[in-house]
Amino acid sequence: MAKWSLGIIAGFSLFLLAAITVMLFAEAFPFFRDYSLYDFLLGRYWRPVDEPPLFGLLPLLWGSLLVTVIAMLFALPLGICTALYFAGVAPAWVREVFKPIVELLGSIPSVVYGLFGLAVLAPFAQKVFSLPIGQCAAVAGLTLGLMAVPIVVSVSEDALSSVPKALIEASHALGATRWETLMRVVFPAAKSGIIAGVLLSFGRAIGETMTVLMVAGGAAQITASPFAPVRPITFTIAAEMGETPVGSPHYHSLFAIGAVLFVITLGINILANKYARANLDK
Amino acid sequence: MPEPTSTNRLKTQRRGFAVFTAAALIILLALAAIIFFMSSRGIKVLSWEFITQPPKKGMTEGGVFPAIVGTFLLGLGAMLSALPIGVLAAVYLTEFSRPGRFVSLVRIGVNTLAGMPSIVFGLFGFAFFVKALGLGVSVLSGALTLGAMSLPIIISVSEEALKTVPMTFREASLSLGATRWRTTLKVVLPNAVGGIITGAILAMGRAVGETAPIIFTAATFYTRRLPASPFDEVMALPFHIYGLVTEGLYPEKQLPIAFGSALILMIIVLSLSGFGIFWRYKIRKRRVW
Numbered sequence: 001m002a003k004w005s006l007g008i009i010a011g012f013s014l015f016l017l018a019a020i021t022v023m024l025f026a027e028a029f030p031f032f033r034d035y036s037l038y039d040f041l042l043g044r045y046w047r048p049v050d051e052p053p054l055f056g057l058l059p060l061l062w063g064s065l066l067v068t069v070i071a072m073l074f075a076l077p078l079g080i081c082t083a084l085y086f087a088g089v090a091p092a093w094v095r096e097v098f099k100p101i102v103e104l105l106g107s108i109p110s111v112v113y114g115l116f117g118l119a120v121l122a123p124f125a126q127k128v129f130s131l132p133i134g135q136c137a138a139v140a141g142l143t144l145g146l147m148a149v150p151i152v153v154s155v156s157e158d159a160l161s162s163v164p165k166a167l168i169e170a171s172h173a174l175g176a177t178r179w180e181t182l183m184r185v186v187f188p189a190a191k192s193g194i195i196a197g198v199l200l201s202f203g204r205a206i207g208e209t210m211t212v213l214m215v216a217g218g219a220a221q222i223t224a225s226p227f228a229p230v231r232p233i234t235f236t237i238a239a240e241m242g243e244t245p246v247g248s249p250h251y252h253s254l255f256a257i258g259a260v261l262f263v264i265t266l267g268i269n270i271l272a273n274k275y276a277r278a279n280l281d282k
Numbered sequence: 283m284p285e286p287t288s289t290n291r292l293k294t295q296r297r298g299f300a301v302f303t304a305a306a307l308i309i310l311l312a313l314a315a316i317i318f319f320m321s322s323r324g325i326k327v328l329s330w331e332f333i334t335q336p337p338k339k340g341m342t343e344g345g346v347f348p349a350i351v352g353t354f355l356l357g358l359g360a361m362l363s364a365l366p367i368g369v370l371a372a373v374y375l376t377e378f379s380r381p382g383r384f385v386s387l388v389r390i391g392v393n394t395l396a397g398m399p400s401i402v403f404g405l406f407g408f409a410f411f412v413k414a415l416g417l418g419v420s421v422l423s424g425a426l427t428l429g430a431m432s433l434p435i436i437i438s439v440s441e442e443a444l445k446t447v448p449m450t451f452r453e454a455s456l457s458l459g460a461t462r463w464r465t466t467l468k469v470v471l472p473n474a475v476g477g478i479i480t481g482a483i484l485a486m487g488r489a490v491g492e493t494a495p496i497i498f499t500a501a502t503f504y505t506r507r508l509p510a511s512p513f514d515e516v517m518a519l520p521f522h523i524y525g526l527v528t529e530g531l532y533p534e535k536q537l538p539i540a541f542g543s544a545l546i547l548m549i550i551v552l553s554l555s556g557f558g559i560f561w562r563y564k565i566r567k568r569r570v571w
Contacts, residue, residue, distance in 0.1 A: 002463045006374035007384070012367055013437065014391040016430055020398070020406045027409050081305030089299045090306070098310065100559050105313045107484075107555035109491025111520040112544050116316050118527055119323075119537065146316065149309055179295030200397070207399025209494035210524065234401045234494070241405075241498050246413065258405045262398065269397035273390075 031252035046220035063230035070141025079152030087160035088182035106150030114214035117143030135217035159193025193279035199272035324545025352516035357490035359425025368436030396434035424500020439481025487554030493520035
């Protein structure tokens with residue numbers, strides 16, 4: 001009896017997931033009665049209040065990808081090197097003290113990072129690069145990268161420190177230096193765990209809202225310049241949801257781009273779980 | 283001639299280690315700089331009045347008391363809705379289930395929920411709680427949305443806590459004739475409760491700092507009064523910070539208030555998570571079995 005009722009409660013998370021998926025797609029669906037899927041997916045302009053309105057996904061998708069890739073370019077090398085420092089270089093006490101501190105910094109709310117980006121990084125970038133507006137893809141990426149670093153460090157360090165001691169001792173016994181052991185034994189053994197962590201933080205970054213909302217600038221354009229303002233998917237949802245009448249095509253279009261975001265993060269997470277499992281299997 | 287090669291190898295080691303150490307230093311300094319900067323700007327406006335008074339004159343003066351209360355209400359509401367379901371689900375997964383299709387399906391579901399962007403929860407909360415259930419933009423809608431977002435975290439930390447209770451404890455209890463249910467209630471849960479509470483505190487720390495899920499479900503930029511019922515909308519610190527820098531007529535007067543609010547939010551979140559992380563390390567160390 002108890003087992004069955006508990007099973008039902010455990011199944012609640014599946015129910016919740018189903019409810020979220022259904023709500024999202026049910027609210028997105030009416031949008032495609034007025035607007036063709038083709039024009040949505042391949043449209044190059046997002047002008048929801050023009051007459052006729054244009055709901056092209058590409059500039060928003062581009063904004064999300066550009067900001068996230070910049071964030072990863074910053075966070076991955078620094079984060080993984082820091083994890084390698086904690087796992088292979090730092091004395092035990094340094095790891096004991098600073099690993100929790102890095103984890104703690106990972107819990108700082110995104111709106112705080114956003115405020116920092118808006119009030120400090122954006123004016124700084126504007127002055128240094130003499131930009132017309134400081135809020136741009138590069139500043140949003142950097143802010144997002146700062147925010148992603150604690151996650152990258154924490155997950156990579158977990159993967160590195162879960163490599164069996166026996167492997168390390170065997171390497172030392174064969175005469176390898178600590179550096180050689182770290183780079184040729186520990187790092188390869190932890191690789192799938194690190195990849196899982198990288199994918200997870202990529203998924204987090206692309207779904208992050210507040211930081212980009214405050215510093216990305218908001219111009220829906222496909223631009224190669226990192227110093228131009230962009231309008232990521234999350235930005236668009238958060239900024240336009242309050243301004244549009246419930247039930248209008250614009251309202252439903254926001255659920256449609258939400259569904260796109262959902263599918264992207266779902267794909268990334270499935271991939272990440274695959275690598276995480278590969279790490280466990282070893 | 284082993285001499286020169288081993289010197290070279292040690293030289294490589296020194297260089298490599300220097301790079302990693304530098305990376306760690308850069309990260310720690312950058313994060314320390316952010317905290318220092320935010321605190322030094324925030325502390326200028328922090329006062330007893332700022333914490334205990336409502337905002338005045340269209341957000342340009344006064345305090346953030348309603349936003350602090352709102353933040354706690356939303357955080358507590360999220361935990362009240364997610365904790366019972368999350369803990370019971372974890373009990374099922376660790377104590378009562380056998381590996382099989384249902385369990386792996388549930389795990390996939392929990393992982394998927396955990397990876398979903400917070401703005402998607404916001405959309406769901408708006409479409410489901412606010413509109414479909416007709417709860418309106420309210421404390422209740424916001425707390426339930428944040429609760430939905432916290433559920434996977436609660437499940438995984440509770441599972442982790444339950445798994446640290448050694449098998450021998452359960453076997454001893456079962457061999458004394460206790461039922462599975464009684465064993466869970468009297469032996470497993472009491473030994474795991476510290477870990478579960480720690481995890482709940484960590485989850486609450488994350489929930490109160492979230493902005494995206496509450497923008498359309500609970501938050502209002504400006505109200506002088508506290509919510510009188512769960513169906514009232516509230517102010518919340520994260521949304522307040524966002525509103526102060528994007529809305530209103532006097533950005534130069536509002537920015538300092540935003541920094542003050544950010545400092546208070548950071549203090550709340552960091553003390554919740556700090557407490558949680560500290561206790562988790564302590565529990566892990568104290569374990570004698």
